[in-house]
Amino acid sequence: MRVVICGAGTAGCVTAARLSEDPGIEVVLLEAGPHYTPGNWPAELSHAFRIIKESHDWDYFAQAGASPRLVHVPRGRVVGGSSVTNATIALRGLPEHYDEWNDYVDGYDWTSWLPWFRAIERDVQFGDRDYHGDSGPIPITRYPRDDWYPLFERFAEAALRAGHRWTDDHNAPDAAGVGPTPFNMLDGIRQTPADHYLDPALTRPNLTLVSGVTCDRIRFSGQTAVGVEALAADGSQIAIDADHVIVALGTYASPALLMRSGVGPAEALTPHGIPLVHELGGVGNGMQDHPKVSYRFWIDTPIPAWPHPWIQVLLTAYGEVGGDPRLFQVMPYVGQDTAGHRFTEFNLQVADARGRTGTIRLQGRDPRLQPVLRMGWLEDDGDRTLSVVGGEELMRVAATAPLADVMVPWPNQDDPDHALRTVETFHHVVGSLRMGRADDPTAVVDADGRVLGLGGVYCFDASVIPRIPSANTHLAVIALAERLSAAFRGGSGTRAR
Numbered sequence: 001m002r003v004v005i006c007g008a009g010t011a012g013c014v015t016a017a018r019l020s021e022d023p024g025i026e027v028v029l030l031e032a033g034p035h036y037t038p039g040n041w042p043a044e045l046s047h048a049f050r051i052i053k054e055s056h057d058w059d060y061f062a063q064a065g066a067s068p069r070l071v072h073v074p075r076g077r078v079v080g081g082s083s084v085t086n087a088t089i090a091l092r093g094l095p096e097h098y099d100e101w102n103d104y105v106d107g108y109d110w111t112s113w114l115p116w117f118r119a120i121e122r123d124v125q126f127g128d129r130d131y132h133g134d135s136g137p138i139p140i141t142r143y144p145r146d147d148w149y150p151l152f153e154r155f156a157e158a159a160l161r162a163g164h165r166w167t168d169d170h171n172a173p174d175a176a177g178v179g180p181t182p183f184n185m186l187d188g189i190r191q192t193p194a195d196h197y198l199d200p201a202l203t204r205p206n207l208t209l210v211s212g213v214t215c216d217r218i219r220f221s222g223q224t225a226v227g228v229e230a231l232a233a234d235g236s237q238i239a240i241d242a243d244h245v246i247v248a249l250g251t252y253a254s255p256a257l258l259m260r261s262g263v264g265p266a267e268a269l270t271p272h273g274i275p276l277v278h279e280l281g282g283v284g285n286g287m288q289d290h291p292k293v294s295y296r297f298w299i300d301t302p303i304p305a306w307p308h309p310w311i312q313v314l315l316t317a318y319g320e321v322g323g324d325p326r327l328f329q330v331m332p333y334v335g336q337d338t339a340g341h342r343f344t345e346f347n348l349q350v351a352d353a354r355g356r357t358g359t360i361r362l363q364g365r366d367p368r369l370q371p372v373l374r375m376g377w378l379e380d381d382g383d384r385t386l387s388v389v390g391g392e393e394l395m396r397v398a399a400t401a402p403l404a405d406v407m408v409p410w411p412n413q414d415d416p417d418h419a420l421r422t423v424e425t426f427h428h429v430v431g432s433l434r435m436g437r438a439d440d441p442t443a444v445v446d447a448d449g450r451v452l453g454l455g456g457v458y459c460f461d462a463s464v465i466p467r468i469p470s471a472n473t474h475l476a477v478i479a480l481a482e483r484l485s486a487a488f489r490g491g492s493g494t495r496a497r
């Protein structure tokens with residue numbers, strides 16, 4: 001059986017490694033970006049100190065939504081995908097939001113997820129706790145409090161004095177408060193599915209990685225997939241036969257590939273002359289993200305010379321929206337402007353985001369064109385209210401000693417429109433091909449990641465997530481790809497491990 005996986009990102013690396021464990025499956029993994037072999041990663045990618053958007057990026061821009069701005073929405077273009085360019089923050093989110101997956105599909109409550117989260121990690125500090133793992137592929141570490149910069153120590157102290165509690169483990173099931181940020185890094189070096197899933201698997205004779213090719217579309221016989229068409233770096237066309245196609249191009253590019261293949265809302269395909277293979281109204285609709293609103297302050301406290309970690313500490317707390325407590329995050333970064341002035345950016349993440357306002361459409365039939373992205377951040381009234389409540393709390397912590405003693409806020413941030421004017425992505429887009437039951441007209445894939453109404457087509461990446469987790473999404477995508485790979489191999493992917 002030959003399986004072609006489109007996209008060697010976070011989900012694609014996990015899936016290729018797991019499926020190729022079965023010698024009866026021939027796996028071909030296609031990726032547009034370059035492949036770096038172990039020990040040959042460029043330094044800017046291998047350190048785990050900040051996000052990378054200047055290189056190895058798709059350079060997508062999106063319309064913000066409520067404010068008519070075009071905003072860069074980075075996505076990694078490299079074997080390893082966005083796991084190689086992200087901030088390496090390794091969080092799970094609240095259990096109750098995984099329970100909500102059961103509103104869409106059966107078998108996905110938190111108790112079914114926990115064994116997968118334990119299986120993917122080697123938590124260096126807390127591996128002995130019963131909700132953590134100590135022998136999975138992805139190492140997780142935190143900076144000890146003794147090593148924090150003075151600014152972050154002041155931040156934690158101010159948050160405690162403002163009434164927040166201390167939490168040593170932000171991945172504990174009931175975690176809220178201030179404490180060290182968990183990272184998928186070891187000694188400052190990024191640890192990704194490319195390193196820990198794909199690279200060891202590439203020695204298998206039944207796994208072939210082809211990098212530098214752009215996946216164009218799925219070829220069908222009737223409504224069953226028979227292969228993939230792609231473009232080589234020189235623009236020439238490649239056709240690869242397949243018994244099954246697993247789409248893992250990420251939340252922006254996976255729906256675009258389905259639409260180019262004739263799968264999606266008819267009105268999104270006909271303007272481009274694409275013949276309809278199967279109408280599925282949910283393709284490219286209902287995308288979710290965590291809106292990010294930044295508040296900047298000049299700081300009068302030392303920061304180390306670059307390269308240094310951006311982030312060490314995290315605050316999570318609840319804000320009330322219509323009587324409902326909803327989680328938000330405050331993550332302080334440190335930096336310097338080009339004149340060498342030190343500043344900190346306090347980033348507010350609308351963690352329990354509920355808006356489903358994002359859409360993805362084709363700009364044209366050519367796979368090299370970026371999709372048309374509309375994010376709709378803060379168009380949902382509840383998300384907007386949470387951004388305001390969270391912003392007020394962030395400012396209250398910033399005005400509390402000993403933080404207040406070293407901070408001067410940038411101007412105009414108390415303007416009531418600050419959030420709407422400046423909102424950006426926290427990079428956690430999901431749900432553009434969301435899971436659901438067969439009778440749900442907005443569903444695209446079933447609980448095993450199979451595209452509804454088609455034969456041999458699956459999607460295993462962040463785009464199938466039906467309810468955004470209340471935290472950064474990388475660990476959730478790794479755990480999801482593990483579950484869906486196990487289901488594909490006939491294991492117990494959708495059930496407990």
Ligand SMILES: Cc1cc2nc3c(=O)[nH]c(=O)nc-3n(C[C@H](O)[C@H](O)[C@H](O)COP(=O)(O)OP(=O)(O)OC[C@H]3O[C@@H](n4cnc5c(N)ncnc54)[C@H](O)[C@@H]3O)c2cc1C
Nearest residue numbers: 007009010011032081082086087089215250462472473474
């Ligand atoms: C800048 C940034 C910072 C982030 N920070 C964090 C963080 O700190 N913590 C966290 O938990 N999450 C973070 N995230 C989110 C997290 O990284 C993603 O949720 C996760 O990596 C998504 O995995 P994926 O497999 O869905 O997509 P990706 O990992 O993006 O993989 C998609 C792959 O498909 C390839 N591809 C796309 N189109 C084509 C095509 N047409 N042909 C061939 N290949 C193609 C891409 O090059 C890529 O390799 C961040 C994301 C970004 C972009």
